[in-house]
Amino acid sequence: MMDLEAAKPMQLDTIFRIYSMTKPITSVALMMLYERGLFHLTDPVTKYLPEFKKVKVYVDEGELADLTREITIHDLLTHTAGLSYGDTDSPVDELYRQADFFHVVDTIQALTFRVDITNQELIRRITELPLVHQPGEVWRYSVATDVVGYLVEVISDMPLADFFDEKIFQPLGMKDTAFSVPSEKIDRFATAYGLTEKDALAVVDTPAGSDYTKEVRLHAGGQGLVSTAADYLRFAQFVLNKGGLDGVRLLGRKTMELMTINHLPPALLPMEMGEEQMPGFGFGLGFHVMMDVAQSGMMGSVGLHGWGGWANTHFWVDPQEQLIGILMLQYLPSGTYPITNDFRTLVYQALID
Numbered sequence: 001m002m003d004l005e006a007a008k009p010m011q012l013d014t015i016f017r018i019y020s021m022t023k024p025i026t027s028v029a030l031m032m033l034y035e036r037g038l039f040h041l042t043d044p045v046t047k048y049l050p051e052f053k054k055v056k057v058y059v060d061e062g063e064l065a066d067l068t069r070e071i072t073i074h075d076l077l078t079h080t081a082g083l084s085y086g087d088t089d090s091p092v093d094e095l096y097r098q099a100d101f102f103h104v105v106d107t108i109q110a111l112t113f114r115v116d117i118t119n120q121e122l123i124r125r126i127t128e129l130p131l132v133h134q135p136g137e138v139w140r141y142s143v144a145t146d147v148v149g150y151l152v153e154v155i156s157d158m159p160l161a162d163f164f165d166e167k168i169f170q171p172l173g174m175k176d177t178a179f180s181v182p183s184e185k186i187d188r189f190a191t192a193y194g195l196t197e198k199d200a201l202a203v204v205d206t207p208a209g210s211d212y213t214k215e216v217r218l219h220a221g222g223q224g225l226v227s228t229a230a231d232y233l234r235f236a237q238f239v240l241n242k243g244g245l246d247g248v249r250l251l252g253r254k255t256m257e258l259m260t261i262n263h264l265p266p267a268l269l270p271m272e273m274g275e276e277q278m279p280g281f282g283f284g285l286g287f288h289v290m291m292d293v294a295q296s297g298m299m300g301s302v303g304l305h306g307w308g309g310w311a312n313t314h315f316w317v318d319p320q321e322q323l324i325g326i327l328m329l330q331y332l333p334s335g336t337y338p339i340t341n342d343f344r345t346l347v348y349q350a351l352i353d
Contacts, residue, residue, distance in 0.1 A: 002190035002330070004201075012230055015176055015189045016328050017205070017212065019112075019223045019309035023145040025235060026221035027077055027286025029152045029163055031255055038155050041077070044070035045147070048154050051127040057082065058092050058130035071135045073151065076144040077285040078263050082131030083142035088274065092132045099125045103211065112223060115216045119150040119160060122218060139268045139283060149221020160219040171248045172238055174231040179224045180216040181207070189213070189226070192311060194332035204332060223310070229328045232315060236324045239305075240317045259285040260305040260317075276335075298341050299348035314340045321351065
C-alpha cells in the first residue's frame with residue numbers, strides 16, 4: 001500500500017523518498033566531472049571550497065586540534081573525511097543538532113535537512129562545526145555526500161538539480177526523479193510511515209504536507225531525491241552496464257570499476273553504521289562493496305555493490321550474476337525490520353541454473 005488509510009495500492013510509477021539512495025547518483029555526477037579532468041581525487045577540498053580552511057578536529061573535553069592533513073575529495077566520496085550526521089550521542093553530533101540545518105521528523109533518531117536553505121548555506125554551517133576525527137582515520141557515515149553535491153555545483157557552475165536533470169536524468173530517461181514532487185504528480189507520491197515512541201506504524205509524512213511538495217531550495221546530494229522503482233532500475237542498469245544505457249554513455253567502464261571496488265584500508269574495516277558493524281563489506285566511491293560473502297552473513301557475490309535509504313529503500317548490483325535488486329518501501333527508520341536481507345535471500349534462492 002502507498003497509503004494505508006485510503007487503501008491505495010502501490011503502483012509501478014509510485015514516487016518514493018529515496019533519501020540516501022541519492023548518494024550513488026551524486027557520486028556519479030562528481031565522477032563525470034573527474035573524467036573531464038576538472039579535479040583530482042587527491043585534491044584538498046579547500047581548493048574548491050575555501051570554507052573548509054577553518055575546520056578543526058574535536059578532541060577530549062571540547063578541545064579543538066588542527067588537522068594533521070587536509071580533507072581530500074577522496075575522503076568525501078569514501079566517508080573518511082571526519083564529518084558526521086548528528087545521529088549519535090557524541091558531543092559533535094549534539095553540535096550538529098544545534099546547527100539548525102536539520103528538520104526533525106517524529107521518528108526515533110530521525111533527522112532530515114531543512115529544504116529552505118541553499119547548498120551553500122548548508123556547507124557554511126557544516127564548516128562551522130568540528131570534525132569527529134582526523135581525515136582518513138575512520139569510516140564514518142556522514143554529510144560528506146552533501147558536500148560532494150555542492151562540489152558538483154561549484155566545479156560545474158550549475159545548480160545540482162539542473163546538473164542532475166540535464167546530465168543524468170534526461171539522458172537515462174529517469175522522468176520522475178527530482179528534488180521535489182510537482183502538483184500534477186502528488187497523487188503518485190506515497191505516504192511515509194514510521195516507528196515512533198507511541199506507534200509502530202505512524203504516519204510521519206503525507207504527500208500533501210510533505211516538504212517535497214513545497215519550494216525546495218536545498219538540493220541535498222546525500223538525501224534529497226524522490227524517484228520511482230522504474231527510474232531507479234534505469235540508474236542501476238546504467239551501473240551494471242559500467243556507465244552506459246540504451247546508447248547513452250555517462251561514464252567510462254574504468255571509471256565505474258574504480259567507483260565500485262573497495263577503497264578502505266584494512267585498518268578502517270569493518271565499517272560501522274551507528275552501533276552495527278558491516279563485516280564483509282568495504283566502500284568505494286559512493287557504493288558499499290561486498291568483499292567477503294561469508295563474513296557478510298548474507299547472500300550475494302564478491303564485487304556486489306549498492307546502497308540504501310533511510311525509509312528502507314535499497315538496491316544492489318551483482319555483476320557476477322548480472323543481477324539488479326531493488327526494494328522500495330516508505331517505512332522509517334531503516335533496519336527496523338530485516339526486510340532488506342530477507343528480500344535479498346528470496347532473490348538469490350530463486351537462482352537455480
